[in-house]
Amino acid sequence: MPVLSDKIIQIQLKTKSPKMEPIPKQPTPFQAAPPRPAPSAGGTQIPQTIPPERVIIQSKDFSFYYGSRPGVEKITLDIEAGSVTAIIGPSGCGKSTFLRCINRMNDLIPRTHAEGLLAVGGQDVYDKQTNLVNLRQQVGMVFQRPNPFAKSIYDNIAYGPRLQGIRRRSQLDAIVEQCLKDAALWNEVKDDLSKSALALSGGQQQRLCIARTLANKPKVILMDEPCSALDPLATFRIEELIAALKGAYTIVIVTHNMQQAARISDRTAFFCLGKLIEYNRTDVLFTNPSRKETEDYITGRFG
């Protein structure tokens, strides 16, 4: 028997009026979020509402336009630091668009513009003075298809640190080893780090891309359908990796695979036709959706 109170679903941001912190002019490093309180035994680990000090990504009435056509419209949601948040929805619903707005990868597309507020670590991402280099170093991205550079494994990982001015070989060696270990790839490649990254298998390449992102020491990792080009075993390993990275990093993952969202995420947002339909704890959203569209989608009636 589900507890009755579980049925009262609050899409918490729609009921709460968010108070923005003043946005500093100069980009400053993210504040380390206070650790999540230890789960009380037997209680749910994930709080229904995110305490304001733990919000790392805040979107309020955020819209993004391709020309005059909206990619996403009036998205309002908060993402908790150190959590895994999944974005699901049918093709073309704007979930990738929203994800790519968070580190402004959409800037590469001409004639687009954003409205509303999208803040990372309390700073407006779409502020004119935002430094894209600092933003993208702290908000890393893993893409749909593995896209390693045509360089050695070592140089792929060292790419980000080198951009940041790290030149000392011993320091780079340490970063490469640590990142490959964190990405669960070290044991497979440690014998020959000078091998071309293109010689790796698809799953290994994707883990290399994750390791490459980790080398920048980001706070947030955005993943745009990272497993869609991979076989089930490689997918499983990536999911294991995401579970291991949780807590140390905030992960936002777009996925077509609802089972995957249910397996790995703490919260799930359901997008449809450029709008946020429902955003809630994953267990609640999948067992007890509040909206008809969500229910139709997760039960496979459309999408």
Next chain:
Amino acid sequence: MAAASNQKDPAAAQFSRPLRLSFRDDMRSTLAAFLVRAFLLAVTACSVLAVLLIFIFVIRQAAPFFTEPGVSAVGRLKEFLISPRWFPEHPAAPEYGALAIIVGSLYVTLTSLLIAVPTGLLAAVFLSDIASFSVRQICKPIIEILAAIPSVAYGVFAVMLVAPWLQQHLGFSTGTNALNASLILSIMAMPTIISVAEDALSAVGRDIREASYGLGATRAETMLRVVIPAAHSGILAAVILGMMRAVGETMVVWMASGNAAQIPSPWWDLSQSVRTMTATIAGELGEVPKETAHFHSLFAVGLLLLVFTFCLNLVSEYLMAQMKRIAGR
């Protein structure tokens, strides 16, 4: 059940066209395939044969120059390659030192590349990564038109406009000189370099660029550290194709270089006239009596040119294979 399968099987009836052909139909398709293959082979063989025949023809015409009675072949070859004195028309003591025209060819080629390669590569970078879509759509056809202009038109431009300008503004004693030829050659080589290099840069996928931007790289860093290294083999091909264009060009160098068979001295003096191998052949072959030493010496020059471009081609093939191996290792 067995009776049903002996009779018309409704499932088999759907395969209304037979899977096995009759012997005649079978032979016909085999024959047709054979004929088409033979035809394609013949066409391919023709082009290969044409190249081989050109080689053979040039070698046969050049050989008498070295085997002329009364002169040692080695001495001839030595003179040809080492002496800068090219006086084949001297009635009493003709001299066949081709060094000056070999140097002249290399001189204008390398100088033109010095101008065309950096300019062309920068233009390619601009077109592939910086220019907006509409600018690219306007620029690319214009650059391709540049390649379609006949070389004699460039020659007229060199003689009528560039040469007087060089004389008036830079104070050169002659306007038709190495600098003039190099400038025009560089303009002629540029479309090749730009379009091949631009293709190579564009072929580096958008996802690779995004990976770099996503790691916090700027546009310049992405270009220099990721895109250009990934496109290096194509860029190299662009440079070598541009070089072949410059080495083989005849009309422009004939009109613009001044045609003096001399090695510039000092060597960096671009204001002096030079003469190239191509211009020598074009200029003298029409006037020279057949089957004379002078006639055959021109074929020797042609053979040298052929060997040179052939080597250039081999080097480019080798480098590209090497690059591919490194990239795909």
